[in-house]
Amino acid sequence: MSASDIRFEPALSGEVELLLDLARAFHREDGHPLSSAGEAALRQIVSGEPLARCWLIRRSGAAIGYLVLTLGYSVEHGGRDGFIDDLYVIPSARGRGVGAAMLNFALEQARGLGILTLHLEVETANERANTLYRSLGFAENGRRLMSLRLRPDG
Numbered sequence: 001m002s003a004s005d006i007r008f009e010p011a012l013s014g015e016v017e018l019l020l021d022l023a024r025a026f027h028r029e030d031g032h033p034l035s036s037a038g039e040a041a042l043r044q045i046v047s048g049e050p051l052a053r054c055w056l057i058r059r060s061g062a063a064i065g066y067l068v069l070t071l072g073y074s075v076e077h078g079g080r081d082g083f084i085d086d087l088y089v090i091p092s093a094r095g096r097g098v099g100a101a102m103l104n105f106a107l108e109q110a111r112g113l114g115i116l117t118l119h120l121e122v123e124t125a126n127e128r129a130n131t132l133y134r135s136l137g138f139a140e141n142g143r144r145l146m147s148l149r150l151r152p153d154g
Contacts, residue, residue, distance in 0.1 A: 006101050008143070011054040011066065013046045017056065019056065022066045024090035037151075042068075053109065057102060064093040067102050069109060077117035080111050083118040099129070103136055123144055 015128060017027045019042055020034075027034040040053050045052045045068065057065040068086040073079065084106055110118045122129050 005059050006064075006098060007056045007058045008067075008102075008105050009058060011046045011056050013043075015046055015056065016043055016046050019046065019054065019066055022056075022063065022085065022090070025090070026086060027065075031108065037106060052085070053113075055105070057098065059098075065089040065102065067111075069106055071113065071115070074117065079116050079147055080114050081117040081119065082113065082115040084118065085153060087120070094128075099132055100136070103132065117151070 015031070020039055023038065024034045025040055027038065032095075041049075041052075042054070045054045048095050052068060053074075054066060054068045057067065059081070064087065065088050067084070070083045070085045072081050072083065074081040084103075087099070087102055107118065110125045120133065122133060124130070
């Protein structure tokens with residue numbers, strides 16, 4: 001497989017069930033099942049949420065993953081920043097350059113959106129992903145990501 005075999009297509013509302021199936025698989029594999037609030041967020045993204053973008057990744061017409069990029073703003077980082085919120089490749093498509101192609105696509109999209117700094121979160125035990133992210137210039141910042149849910153999980 002080459003990078004030219006991979007297609008990045010905006011996720012559209014007509015394919016939300018396919019997207020949700022991929023997201024459920026990713027979140028289950030990552031150890032935190034997709035919540036109903038997460039499902040609602042993905043539905044909102046494919047319906048035109050202005051602060052997020054989502055693409056289905058295809059090879060030979062078959063969906064092999066998806067990517068969600070969200071937009072934010074940071075004083076520390078000098079303006080618009082972004083977050084690779086979800087990046088998933090189905091197990092049978094891994095180890096063939098799909099993840100690297102997805103990250104390069106994400107970087108290209110981020111630059112086009114005026115994002116100055118791009119963030120991502122990765123499980124510390126996922127050495128394959130950590131190695132890939134580092135090879136593209138992502139670095140740990142010595143801080144801990146902390147979160148507080150302001151609304152109950154719907």
